Amino acid sequence: MTPPAPASPDARIDGPALVLRVDDLVVRYGAAVALDGVNLTVARGEMVALIGANGAGKTTLLNTLSGVLTPAAGRIELGGRLAHVPEGRELFADLTVDDNLRLGAWRAPSRDTGPIYDVFPKLRNLAARRAGHLSGGEQQMVAIGRALMAAPDLLAVDELSQGLAPIVVQEIGSHLVRLNEEVGLSVLLVEQNARLALDLCPRAYVLETGRVAEEGPSARLRQEAAVQHAYLGGHVSS
Numbered sequence: 001m002t003p004p005a006p007a008s009p010d011a012r013i014d015g016p017a018l019v020l021r022v023d024d025l026v027v028r029y030g031a032a033v034a035l036d037g038v039n040l041t042v043a044r045g046e047m048v049a050l051i052g053a054n055g056a057g058k059t060t061l062l063n064t065l066s067g068v069l070t071p072a073a074g075r076i077e078l079g080g081r082l083a084h085v086p087e088g089r090e091l092f093a094d095l096t097v098d099d100n101l102r103l104g105a106w107r108a109p110s111r112d113t114g115p116i117y118d119v120f121p122k123l124r125n126l127a128a129r130r131a132g133h134l135s136g137g138e139q140q141m142v143a144i145g146r147a148l149m150a151a152p153d154l155l156a157v158d159e160l161s162q163g164l165a166p167i168v169v170q171e172i173g174s175h176l177v178r179l180n181e182e183v184g185l186s187v188l189l190v191e192q193n194a195r196l197a198l199d200l201c202p203r204a205y206v207l208e209t210g211r212v213a214e215e216g217p218s219a220r221l222r223q224e225a226a227v228q229h230a231y232l233g234g235h236v237s238s
């Protein structure tokens with residue numbers, strides 16, 4: 001089986017090419033400016049990374065896209081349904097895996113969790129287990145599966161690698177790539193692990209102190225001295 005079909009795009013964005021457009025976005029916490037004139041796009045069927053140091057404003061951007069925060073200025077246009085995988089996963093620890101998944105479908109046409117177990121086969125035998133008893137990698141799969149239950153056009157993932165072993169991160173990342181390739185799911189990957197993000201996503205933005213400092217193909221960004229020094233340990237991975 002395939003994962004839930006993406007929702008039909010709405011009329012909030014002009015043309016079929018983009019699923020997200022952010023123009024001159026400004027977000028403030030009181031007098032402090034967290035995002036200062038951010039511009040960003042994600043095309044349909046595209047995987048885009050947003051990298052940056054801790055405190056750069058990455059999570060603030062996702063929380064604003066999801067409606068948790070209200071921007072002070074700027075414009076956000078969505079061409080469909082966005083689902084947010086939050087930093088730290090935020091599962092209901094006392095509920096089962098299956099119940100956590102179903103919570104993601106509260107606005108979707110189907111609450112059938114079967115397609116999620118096709119995406120993440122490891123979860124099938126864990127369906128009745130409480131989420132709080134899972135490993136970190138299993139919890140991240142549930143968090144992504146819960147978001148997929150909303151049948152999104154755009155999946156926004158905040159800190160995929162947080163607290164996980166590299167081999168687990170690579171496994172989960174491969175699932176995202178397969179969803180992108182097989183069903184055309186657009187992905188915005190917000191990630192402090194720049195090497196991972198640039199490996200998974202063909203295009204990327206670099207966010208520094210609330211502003212987009214660099215953007216472009218990931219292959220080019222990997223070669224730039226400033227990106228290498230700040231995010232890649234001073235050298236390009238082989």
